[in-house]
Each structure stands twice: as structure tokens, then as C-alpha cells.
Amino acid sequence: xxxxxxxxxxxxxxxxxxxxxxxxxxxxxxxxxxxxxxxxxxxxxxxxxxxxxxxxxxxxxxxxxxxxxxxxxxxxxxxxxxxxxxxxxxxxxxxxxxxxxxxxxxxxxxxxxxxxxxxxxxxxxxxxxxxxxxxxxxxxxxxxxxxxxxxxxxxxxxxxxxxxxxxxxxxxxxxxxxxxxxxxxxxxxxxxxxxxxxxxxxxxxxxxxxxxxxxxxxxxxxxxxxxxxxxxxxxxxxxxxxxxxxxxxxxxxxxxxxxxxxxxxxxxxxxxxxxxxxxxxxxxxxxxxxxxxxxxxxxxxxxxxxxxxxxxxxxxxxxxxxxxxxxxxxxxxxxxxxxxxxxxxxxxxxxxxxxxxxxxxxxxxxxxxxxxxxxxxxxxxxxxxxxxxxxxxxxxxxxxxxxxxxxxxxxxxxxxxxxxxxxxxxxxxxxxxxxxxxxxxxxxxxxxxxxxxxxxxxxxxxxxxxxxxxxxxxxxxxxxxxxxxxxxxxxxxxxxxxxxxxxxxxxxxxxxxxxxxxxxxxxxxxxxxxxxxxxxxxxxxxxxxxxxxxxxxxxxxxxxxxxxxxxxxxxxxxxxxxxxxxxxxxxxxxxxxxxxxxxxxxxxxxxxxxxxxxxxxxxxxxxxxxxxxxxxxxxxxxxxxxxxxxxxxxxxxxxxxxxxxxxxxxxxxxxxxxxxx
Amino acid sequence: xxxxxxxxxxxxxxxxxxxxxxxxxxxxxxxxxxxxxxxxxxxxxxxxxxxxxxxxxxxxxxxxxxxxxxxxxxxxxxxxxxxxxxxxxxxxxxxxxxxxxxxxxxxxxxxxxxxxxxxxxxxxxxxxxxxxxxxxxxxxxxxxxxxxxxxxxxxxxxxxxxxxxxxxxxxxxxxxxxxxxxxxxxxxxxxxxxxxxxxxxxxxxxxxxxxxxxxxxxxxxxxxxxxxxxxxxxxxxxxxxxxxxxxxxxxxxxxxxxxxxxxxxxxxxxxxxxxxxxxxxxxxxxxxxxxxxxxxxxxx
Numbered sequence: 019x020x021x022x023x024x025x026x027x028x029x030x031x032x033x034x035x036x037x038x039x040x041x042x043x044x045x046x047x048x049x050x051x052x053x054x055x056x057x058x059x060x061x062x063x064x065x066x067x068x069x070x071x072x073x074x075x076x077x078x079x080x081x082x083x084x085x086x087x088x089x090x091x092x093x094x095x096x097x098x099x100x101x102x103x104x105x106x107x108x109x110x111x112x113x114x115x116x117x118x119x120x121x122x123x124x125x126x127x128x129x130x131x132x133x134x135x136x137x138x139x140x141x142x143x144x145x146x147x148x149x150x151x152x153x154x155x156x157x158x159x160x161x162x163x164x165x166x167x168x169x170x171x172x173x174x175x176x177x178x179x180x181x182x183x184x185x186x187x188x189x190x191x192x193x194x195x196x197x198x199x200x201x202x203x204x205x206x207x208x209x210x211x212x213x214x215x216x217x218x219x220x221x222x223x224x225x226x227x228x229x230x231x232x233x234x235x236x237x238x239x240x241x242x243x244x245x246x247x248x249x250x251x252x253x254x255x256x257x258x259x260x261x262x263x264x265x266x267x268x269x270x271x272x273x274x275x276x277x278x279x280x281x282x283x284x285x286x287x288x289x290x291x292x293x294x295x296x297x298x299x300x301x302x303x304x305x306x307x308x309x310x311x312x313x314x315x316x317x318x319x320x321x322x323x324x325x326x327x328x329x330x331x332x333x334x335x336x337x338x339x340x341x342x343x344x345x346x347x348x349x350x351x352x353x354x355x356x357x358x359x360x361x362x363x364x365x366x367x368x369x370x371x372x373x374x375x376x377x378x379x380x381x382x383x384x385x386x387x388x389x390x391x392x393x394x395x396x397x398x399x400x401x402x403x404x405x406x407x408x409x410x411x412x413x414x415x416x417x418x419x420x421x422x423x424x425x426x427x428x429x430x431x432x433x434x435x436x437x438x439x440x441x442x443x444x445x446x447x448x449x450x451x452x453x454x455x456x457x458x459x460x461x462x463x464x465x466x467x468x469x470x471x472x473x474x475x476x477x478x479x480x481x482x483x484x485x486x487x488x489x490x491x492x493x494x495x496x497x498x499x500x501x502x503x504x505x506x507x508x509x510x511x512x513x514x515x516x517x518x519x520x521x522x523x524x525x526x527x528x529x530x531x532x533x534x535x536x537x538x539x540x541x542x543x544x545x546x547x548x549x550x551x552x553x554x555x556x557x558x559x560x561x562x563x564x565x566x567x568x569x570x571x572x573x574x575x576x577x578x579x580x581x582x583x584x585x586x587x588x589x590x591x592x593x594x595x596x597x598x599x600x601x602x603x604x605x606x607x608x609x610x611x612x613x614x615x616x617x618x619x620x621x622x623x624x625x626x627x628x629x630x631x632x633x634x635x636x637x638x639x640x641x642x643x644x645x646x647x648x649x650x651x652x653x654x655x656x657x658x659x660x661x662x663x664x665x666x667x668x669x670x671x672x673x674x675x676x677x678x679x680x681x682x683x684x685x686x687x688x689x690x691x692x693x694x695x
Numbered sequence: 696x697x698x699x700x701x702x703x704x705x706x707x708x709x710x711x712x713x714x715x716x717x718x719x720x721x722x723x724x725x726x727x728x729x730x731x732x733x734x735x736x737x738x739x740x741x742x743x744x745x746x747x748x749x750x751x752x753x754x755x756x757x758x759x760x761x762x763x764x765x766x767x768x769x770x771x772x773x774x775x776x777x778x779x780x781x782x783x784x785x786x787x788x789x790x791x792x793x794x795x796x797x798x799x800x801x802x803x804x805x806x807x808x809x810x811x812x813x814x815x816x817x818x819x820x821x822x823x824x825x826x827x828x829x830x831x832x833x834x835x836x837x838x839x840x841x842x843x844x845x846x847x848x849x850x851x852x853x854x855x856x857x858x859x860x861x862x863x864x865x866x867x868x869x870x871x872x873x874x875x876x877x878x879x880x881x882x883x884x885x886x887x888x889x890x891x892x893x894x895x896x897x898x899x900x901x902x903x904x905x906x907x908x909x910x911x912x913x914x915x916x917x918x919x920x921x922x923x924x925x926x927x928x929x930x931x932x933x934x935x936x937x938x939x940x941x942x943x944x945x946x947x948x949x950x951x952x953x954x955x956x957x958x959x960x961x962x963x964x965x966x967x968x969x970x971x972x973x974x975x976x977x978x979x980x981x982x983x984x985x986x987x988x989x990x991x992x993x994x995x
Contacts, residue, residue, distance in 0.1 A: 371867040487866075489886040491914055
């Protein structure tokens with residue numbers, strides 16, 4: 019029946035871990051050890067301070083050799099943490115690693131209970147269940163599958179750009195898919211970057227053109243991932259390329275068509291400039307757009323609405339690049355790994371009506387002011403308010419949509435620093451008095467606190483307190499025709515009214531509106547607030563719970579450019595690490611069909627979430643592709659004839675475990691086997 | 696749907712014209728209501744400040760009475776027009792809903808007088824009922840004399856949407872403005888909709904209360920409001936009756952009508968000012984009277 023270590027009878031080694039004080043402080047490990055020693059089949063029973071340490075693992079290996087053990091049970095922490103460690107240790111001693119089984123008496127016992135007696139009893143029950151279970155364990159072989167070395171990156175902001183270049187420079191193929199007409203993301207909109215004040219465009223645009231010209235990168239802008247299936251190493255992806263009504267390969271970005279557009283004046287809000295300037299129905303998002311290709315906005319182009327335009331744009335194009343009948347096309351690609359770098363959106367300041375955004379024209383969001391101070395922005399870098407004046411006083415309100423019970427509870431991490439940067443730039447451009455209204459200044463980072471210090475020396479005012487409201491209600495003549503900021507200055511303990519010409523709302527970062535659709539598409543999780551969830555916040559920050567899918571940048575949580583770039587590098591390294599290994603081992607806990615029992619009813623086929631089950635027409639039986647099977651067990655439970663078997667979760671294994679948990683411990687496992695046969 | 700009507704003390708004395716105008720408006724709009732039997736004082740803010748437990752007990756008696764009276768109805772909606780009553784009842788309900796230990800004590804106290812409280816009552820403000828249950832479209836349809844050209848500063852006071860906002864935005868409420876639009880008048884956009892009028896301080900510490908009322912009236916006048924509409928008896932009293940004192944203190948010449956929103960609605964629905972209790976006003980909003988029926992009828 020059992021075919022290992024030259025012995026058919028189970029010879030079980032049991033080890034209970036103290037985990038320092040984590041387990042031993044609540045569980046009487048000695049008692050557990052003594053109890054398990056009395057159970058049938060147990061040859062060795064030990065307790066040890068740290069089973070996961072080298073000496074702990076050696077203990078197991080030595081016992082396997084000396085006592086001819088053929089089953090190992092360790093009672094310690096969660097299998098998520100150390101199952102792999104112990105399986106490797108078991109394998110090193112010459113035993114098939116699937117003869118090892120783990121019992122979690124830390125997360126399931128000592129960390130959640132407070133009574134020593136109950137905790138010890140529960141540990142004994144769990145250990146007994148495992149001892150019963152391993153009687154029926156079988157040796158299993160891992161399967162290896164090759165890794166497709168191509169990588170899909172979704173989102174072409176600075177995170178996607180950085181990851182794409184890293185992977186492409188390592189000689190691997192990258193598909194970079196961007197939803198908008200150009201790559202660059204939010205960073206392309208910024209003027210300067212904190213704390214060094216180097217120009218965002220100067221450091222970003224060389225990377226953008228490197229992406230465009232890199233032989234290993236296929237860049238698809240104005241495109242979206244429509245469908246993805248497969249598994250790590252072999253994902254099949256369908257990408258939709260939305261029509262921009264211009265043939266990308268022919269357009270050289272001369273912009274003659276824009277000049278020739280029937281609209282002589284630009285009249286539609288320019289998305290890139292946050293609506294502060296106007297564009298025509300045919301446009302280029304911004305001067306350094308990559309690719310440098312124009313696109314049509316069918317919502318505003320006359321020809322799409324009435325079909326009666328003179329089409330002067332087509333006449334103007336001497337390369338015949340305009341195709342108003344263009345339709346969406348689809349690309350099908352195969353990749354081994356995926357990086358999601360889909361970014362963030364800023365908080366909608368209209369949702370905090372007390373700050374008057376959308377009501378008072380001189381209230382701006384920080385992103386608008388980024389464009390306003392930008393030399394390539396709508397005013398050429400002149401800070402001029404919507405009513406055409408140069409402000410003499412400006413108030414910057416921190417934490418709009420951050421650290422707020424009524425909107426978002428989290429700190430957006432970047433707003434303190436970018437507010438300082440904007441304060442500096444506004445002062446530099448206008449000489450205005452600038453007030454920062456903050457709750458706490460959060461400036462952790464290299465050179466950040468020094469930057470804050472510099473700003474204080476520049477004479478920027480700092481008022482500590484959450485602003486109550488921005489109002490046009492004037493009490494004294496100085497407040498007439500101005501916006502008055504009402505705030506409790508918590509350092510001096512009075513309510514102040516500060517009249518200003520311009521208000522900047524430091525809006526926070528939040529998940530994109532459709533983040534949860536993207537999450538479902540790629541089968542990953544998100545945290546409470548809607549940002550994508552990492553596998554472990556400290557030790558696996560760019561991994562997800564789906565193998566081969568990684569996350570980078572602000573789609574995972576608010577972060578600044580340095581952190582985003584670092585994370586993009588980490589995600590790229592994770593992909594390259596898988597690619598370098600060439601193949602990956604799949605867990606053998608897969609399901610298979612026992613053909614002689616299968617009636618061919620097909621009930622299992624639609625249930626499989628991984629489309630791993632197909633139907634063999636010639637013999638009228640179901641068939642499970644083990645490379646696709648994730649071992650979820652849905653088909654096993656659903657099969658009416660019980661003809662699906664799942665490795666590591668076979669009936670006798672599970673029933674014995676249950677028997678062990680229940681306290682009718684009188685029946686010997688050998689007899690149970692007969693009962694289940 | 697049938698509503699329970701909880702007037703509270705103000706609507707029976709100092710704020711009589713609120714009741715006198717609200718009930719005819721309800722009748723005109725076919726809103727079915729019946730007064731709560733044997734109701735008692737809500738305790739107002741004063742009792743809450745002295746002894747919270749007793750304040751909750753006294754307020755919850757009204758909720759228990761409501762359940763008793765409407766025990767055969769599907770829903771129990773109790774309309775509390777006075778801001779203080781509305782806020783105190785709402786606060787009591789929220790407190791009892793979320794505090795099982797105190798709930799048991801209060802229930803025991805209610806049992807002493809043969810009452811029971813199950814937590815089934817919904818506390819409603821008339822603005823909520825008019826805008827969200829009936830709807831501004833229905834109201835607009837019923838309007839006979841639209842208040843054309845009249846600028847109304849809607850003043851909600853501090854208690855209608857705060858600290859608990861169940862039917863409107865706590866920072867920028869709009870339901871009264873919606874009603875103002877529905878009756879053909881023009882709402883004034885102003886930032887002091889929920890600013891404190893001085894409340895009971897105006898009567899006892901005048902130097903604190905008066906400036907608070909002053910800024911509200913001053914801003915309404917500055918924004919060319921013809922009349923201020925309120926939904927709170929105390930706000931109406933403070934803002935209207937102290938205008939002489941305010942003018943003396945600030946050398947101003949404020950003279951602006953302060954009425955209940957229900958009085959404006961009543962006029963638009965064709966009810967006479969006398970029936971709406973408007974003869975009780977110190978400052979008669981003549982300009983509004985003129986707007987009704989194109990100034991043909993001049994009310995006294």
C-alpha cells in the first residue's frame with residue numbers, strides 16, 4: 019500500500035513547535051507531544067523551540083534516516099508560511115514531500131484563544147486529525163510547465179514605462195497596453211517633481227520615447243485588455259485597439275489636419291490640461307505625446323454627428339492617414355506574466371462641497387494648478403486665475419479627500435509634499451502670499467523634511483487645522499471680492515478667517531472608478547478601500563494571490579514617483595525571475611477523472627472556473643487538463659458518480675481527518691480504511 | 696401613507712404660525728396626518744445637557760406612544776416640524792438603536808407607564824416628507840400663484856441637518872431651496888444656510904446671540920433676499936423679533952421678513968395670509984404679498 023522508505027506501515031514523526039512564545043505561551047506543547055506519542059503509528063514525537071530553523075529541519079531529516087520515518091506531521095504556524103520549508107526538508111531526507119502534513123496551532127489556536135486548557139485540547143485534536151490523515155497520504159510528483167518569456171504590462175504611466183524598459187532591456191518581449199492615446203500617465207501632467215524640483219517632462223519624456231523605439235516593446239495605446247485566460251507561464255490575452263480614426267503607422271504627427279479642421283477655434287475642454295484650455299475634435303493630447311499621432315473625438319467631430327462635414331482634415335493629410343471608417347481591431351497574444359500598473363484617480367473635490375470647488379471659479383484642484391504652473395500648460399506657466407487676475411494671496415488646503423471620515427480615511431501620502439512644491443512654484447511665479455492649511459505635515463523621505471524646512475524659510479505660511487469652509491461671505495471690507503478660508507488654527511487656539519484670491523485643494527488619491535472591473539478581469543483581490551491587494555504587505559508587495567500577475571504603482575495604494583519607480587523595478591524583477599527559471603513547478607493538488615466511473619454527464623464542465631475540463635467525444639468521458647487545474651475542488655464535489663479524484667484531498671484522507679477531529683477515537687485507522695472502502 | 700404629527704411645545708405657543716401654516720399646506724397637498732395622542736415635551740437641548748439618561752427617557756415616551764397609536768399601520772412615520780424636536784427625537788432613536796444596555800433601561804422605565812418601544816418609528820422632517828415622499832413636481836403642479844421674482848434666502852438653522860443628516864446634505868442642504876423653486880420663487884445662493892442664529896443665547900446672553908443673528912440677516916440682505924425662510928421656531932423668533940435691537944447695536948437698517956417656509960408655500964397654494972398665521976408676524980413681507988396674484992390682492 020505504501021511504497022516509501024522500504025516500509026509499508028506508517029511510521030509517523032510528529033513535531034510540535036514552540037514558535038518562541040507565540041505558541042508555547044498558551045499551548046502546553048509538552049502535553050501535546052506526550053499525547054501524540056501514544057497515538058497509533060507515531061514513532062517519534064518531539065517539541066522544539068523553532069521548527070522552521072535549520073536545527074529544527076535537521077531534526078526531521080535525522081529522524082527520517084535513523085528511525086525510518088515515512089510520514090511527517092509538524093504542528094506550528096500557517097501552511098502559507100512554512101509548508102514549503104518543511105516539504106523541502108522532507109524531500110532532502112529522501113522522502114516524498116507529500117508525505118508531510120502541517121497543522122496550524124498558531125493562527126488557529128494560540129493567537130485566537132485565551133484559555134490554556136482549551137488551547138492545549140484543541141491542539142491535541144488538530145494533531146490527532148493530522149496523524150489520522152497522513153495514514154492515507156500518497157507520494158505525488160510535481161509537474162513543471164515552461165514559462166512564456168513575453169510580459170504584458172497594463173497601464174503606461176511611469177510605473178508601466180519603468181517596468182517595460184527594465185524587462186525589455188533584459189532582452190525580453192514586452193507588450194505595453196495603455197488605455198489613453200498616449201503613455202505618460204499623471205507624471206506627464208506635472209510641472210516639477212519634489213523635492214529636487216527637476217522638471218517632470220525632462221526626466222519622463224526620454225523614457226517615453228525609449229519605450230516607443232525599443233525593439234523589444236510593442237506599444238499599444240488607446241487599447242484595453244478585453245479578456246485574459248490561462249495560467250502563470252501561459253496567459254492568453256485579447257487586446258482591443260480602439261479606433262482613433264487615424265492610421266497609426268502612417269501619421270507622423272505633423273498636425274496639418276488639426277490646422278485644417280473646419281473648427282477654426284478650439285472649443286472643447288482639453289482633458290490633458292484639466293479643461294483649462296480648449297482643443298479641437300481632432301487633436302494631439304500634448305506636445306510630447308507618445309506615440310505622436312493625432313486622434314479624433316467622435317463625440318465632438320461634426321462628421322460623426324451629421325456626416326456633412328467638408329472633411330478638410332482629410333484633404334490636408336498628404337499621407338492619407340485619416341480613416342473615418344476605422345473600427346476597433348483585436349490582437350491576441352500569449353504571455354507568461356502580467357504587470358498591472360493601472361494607476362489612480364484624484365478625489366472629486368465636488369464631493370466636499372464646503373470647499374466650493376465647481377461653485378467658486380477661483381477654487382482649483384492641485385492637478386489643475388500643476389497645469390497652470392507648467393510652461394507648456396494653458397497659460398504658458400503664468401499663474402492667472404479663471405477671472406484673469408494674478409493672485410496676490412493663495413491658500414492651499416491639505417487632505418481634501420484624505421484622512422477624512424466623510425470621504426476617504428487613508429492618507430494619500432503625496433499631498434503634503436506636492437503642496438509644498440506648489441507653494442514654492444506659486445510663490446516663485448507670482449510672489450503671492452501662500453498659506454498651507456494642514457492637519458499634520460507628513461514629509462518622510464529622502465530630502466523631504468529638508469524641503470519643508472526650505473519652504474518655511476521662504477516665508478510660506480503654515481496654519482495647522484482642517485479648514486472648515488471656503489466662502490464668499492465677507493464680514494470686513496478686506497474680504498470683499500475674495501474667498502475667505504475659515505479655519506481653526508489649532509496651534510494658537512482661535513478660529514481664523516483668511517481672505518485669499520485663489521484656493522488650491524490638495525486632492526487625495528483614490529482607486530480608479532473601474533478598478534474593481536480590472537480586478538475581476540485579472541482575477542486578483544483588492545483591499546477595503548479598492549486598491550489592488552498585494553500578497554503580503556511587507557514581504558510580497560508586488561505579488562498578488564494569482565501567480566504570475568504582479569502590481570506596481572498607485573493601483574496598489576497612494577505613492578509618489580520614487581516609490582512607484584522602485585515598485586515597478588521590483589515587479590519587473592519578479593517577472594524576470596520567473597522567466598529566467600524557464601519553467602515553474604505546479605502544485606500536484608490537481609483533480610483527475612477516474613474514467614471507468616465517469617458517465618459523461620458533463621455536469622463538471624461549466625462549473626470549472628479555470629476552463630480546465632473538456633469532453634472527450636470519442637470515449638464520451640470528461641478530461642481534466644492538469645496544467646490548468648488549480649485544485650479548487652468544485653468539480654469533485656459536484657460529480658454525481660464520485661468519479662473525480664483530487665490529489666491531497668482524497669475521500670479517505672478527508673474522512674480520516676474528520677474522524678480524528680471528532681472524539682470517537684476508539685476505532686483504529688486500519689479498521690476505518692475498511693469502513694471507507 | 697398616513698403620518699403621525701408631533702407638534703412639540705413651540706408649535707403650540709411661540710411658533711404657532713408654523714403649525715398654522717404647515718397643516719393647511721399638508722391638507723392642500725393631501726398629506727394625511729394625525730396628531731400624536733398625549734405627546735410630551737421632547738426635552739429640547741436643555742434637558743439633554745443636564746441629564747442625558749432622563750432626557751432620552753422623556754423623548755422616547757413619544758416614540759413609544761407613536762408605536763402604540765400606529766400599531767396597526769405598516770410604517771410609523773412621525774413628523775416633527777420643530778428643529779429641536781426633530782433633532783432630539785432622532786438623537787434618541789439613534790442612541791437607543793445602537794446602545795442595547797441603555798435601551799433595556801429605557802424600556803424598563805417605559806414599561807412602568809405601560810408603554811413599549813420596539814424601534815420601529817422613523818423620525819421625519821416636513822422638508823423630507825414634502826421633497827422626498829411627495830416630490831417637488833407634485834408641489835409645483837398644485838401651485839396656484841407662483842411667487843414670481845421673489846428672492847428667498849433658505850435658512851435651515853443648525854439642527855435640521857446636523858449633527859445627523861438623514862435626508863439632505865449636512866454642509867450644503869438644498870431641500871428648502873428645491874421647495875422655493877417649486878413655488879416659483881428664486882432661491883438665494885448663500886453660505887450661511889446652517890449657521891447658528893444664536894439660539895437660546897439671544898435671550899440670555901445677548902452680546903453672544905445678537906452678533907450671530909446679525910451676520911445672517913446682514914448677509915441675506917446683502918445678497919438681495921426679499922425674505923428669509925426658516926424651518927425652526929427659535930430661528931424665526933431670533934431673526935425676526937430682534938431686528939430693532941440689532942439695528943441699534945450695529946447702526947444698521949435691516950428690515951427683512953423672516954417667515955416659515957410653509958407660509959410661503961401656503962401663499963403659493965392660494966391660502967390667505969391670515970389662515971397661515973402671518974398676521975402674527977412683526978415684519979410683514981409685503982413684497983411677497985404683492986407677488987401673489989400679481990399684487991391685485993393686498994393683504995392686511
